[in-house]
Amino acid sequence: MTCRVIDQAEVIPKYLNDQLAPAARDDFEVHILECPECQDMVELFQRVREQLQARAHEIRTYRVARPSLWWSWAAVAACCVIVVVIGFRWVGGLHKLAEFQKGPHQIPAPTTASPPLVQTAGSGTSPSAPPARKQAGEAGSGNSHIAVTNAPGAASAGSGTSDSGTVQVAAGTEKNSQSANPNEVSTTGTPEVNKFERAGSDGKLTPEKGTAAESAVATNATSPTKTRADEIAQLAAVRALPYSFSGLAASQPAGGGVTRGSHSSASAVSGTTGTPQPGTSGSSTAQDYFRDGMTAYVERRYETAADLLGQAVRLDPEFGEANLYLGICALLQGKAGDAISPLQSASRQKKSAIAQAGHFYLAKAYLKLGQLADAEAELHAAAVLPGRLAGEANALVQRVHALQHADTNP
């Protein structure tokens, strides 16, 4: 028997209580006869035992205070509440993080009214932007507007032919997570402002360059430092109106005309023919220019599209769709002044969808020019016409009205 075994097996208390087997007791006694350390321990335990025995009655009558049941339950409830609160905060943090990673430039709507999704074309893409974003920016004409889009949206834009064979175009648009159709202009979803223009000190809207993160900070709608110019810029932000070539056959130009056989819509969309040169053919009609222009439009080559659509409009000044998309191209290039005339022409069209879009984008042009009253009037006109932009126009009317009211009553 060794001291280690004695310690681990707690032999001493058992020995003192006469709980060891006779053989084990003999072994232990042989050990303690020759081990001063164990003698010390036995003697100490013996003294402790005597003291405890002397106070045994007192010790046995101790009432051990135990926490009441009520307090136990209260502690459990408090722990549960803390866990739930921490869990909610954690989940909320994850949600915000996911939203931020999904689109660092997304901004929550400052009011209940939702502005349209924003898309401006230009070459001022941030160097740190992802490839899809750069692709969107390449279509610009070199001005200061920035085409920013999420990768999924960019992937859908210019994707070419869909499964059904219909060409789905959402040039430069962001894919709205709340919209099943990526080509559809969101009228109810949360606005996704990518980059917008900020008004300068002279009140005119000037473009701003910067990274997406800077944009996110600058456009934080919930920030108390948000300025009126930011609000206007947000309202004036333009997203390319989606265009579907499936509707082109039904959309005949007012002037009609002979179609040019060298440029089919399919070939134009596939992008294998490169940039068409309809102007070189004397047989080109407004429809040809429009088709080629829209091909460039869906490929986000807005400058080329504007040239071709301009040709179409020159051939047929009442060509509503050509005027509409010409105006939108001008807006996407940041030429709000150039957009006024074709959009006014489009807004006079009998076809309500085109007229509504014409009023809507005309309002955007006025907003970019800082003409809030004109913009409000055009938005009113767009809101009353049937079409999918009615809801968005309605929402924008309220916001523009509020801004005007703020101007008159600062």
Next chain:
Amino acid sequence: MDAECGTARAHEDCSAELVQRIRAGDPGAEEELVKNYRRGLVIIATVRTRDREAAQDLAQEILIAVLKALRDGQLREAQKLGAFIQGTARNVINNYLRLRSRRPESDLESIEEPSTDPVEEFESADRQRRIRRELENFSPVDQQILLLSLVDGHSLVEVAERCKMSHEAVRARRSRMIRKITKKFGGVSHRG
């Protein structure tokens, strides 16, 4: 024990040499044996008889019996001196206990004045007082754990049931208390 007799082998050799010297009539060897084994014998006798006074006498009686046997050469395996002394002690104590059970409790003639050393008595009382103070510093639950395990002889499982605590909690508490007591009073016991 002597420093030279630290290991088990060396200890057996020392025991054998001591036995040889006693058998040879060396008075110093007998003193050395008494010095080495007296305290252990007192402890054993105290534990077995629960009587400190009787334990002192019994230890003396045991040592006399051992020396007589060693002188007469009754120990065949000299290296097993410890086991021989323990066996002698067991027989002597058992005899004492047997006689005590037959003796009436109220035998006033057998009561004698304690003949202990006053200094030793004072030191013993001081140790007892300090130990009591230390125990009183433990919580009531801890004191109950010690009482149930060291005095009543309950196992840890039984103590845990009585205290409505987990077995591990009781073990941890008891170990902590014993460590504390050992650290504080482990070195103050008598050395033979």
